[in-house]
Amino acid sequence: MAAPSETFLDAAEVAIRLRVSRSTVYNLVASGRMPAHRMGGGKIRPRGLRIRESAVTAYLNGSLVAPAEAVA
Template sequence: MESLTSIERYASIEMCQQAVGARNDKENQMEAPKTDVLLKASEVAQELKVHVTTVYRLANSGRLRAHHIGQGTIRRRGLRIPKSAVAEFLRESAVA
């Protein structure tokens, strides 16, 4: 068995580390989170062809996924619904 010189040994170790490092970099890369368009309750109501109050009722009952932004103690202005939640609601409520 032939003995490697210190330079050859260092080069082979370095190549192995680079190969492992490249593989780990690919594994550790995370996909950027996909941003979802947030719609106002009035926009969702127009899309679903219902009254705005119906959208609030669906959101409060949990049937329509929504985010409450701000306090909203005086007026109901802080409700935002992801566009994907509207599509999901339509898919679930489809009549067979």
């Protein structure tokens, strides 16, 4: 369960922080690589998607690569 003071971000805010498109954020959520909460519905995409700030941090920490892997 999230801490009561934890911040939730929408897809646009996550996209800005990760410097990717909103579509990429939706794809990360759909693939299960970034957990999210759906606060509303939509025919194509859930419009009320909320992602914990800690989930964004965990995703970034999990995507770290070693210096040798970065140049390959």
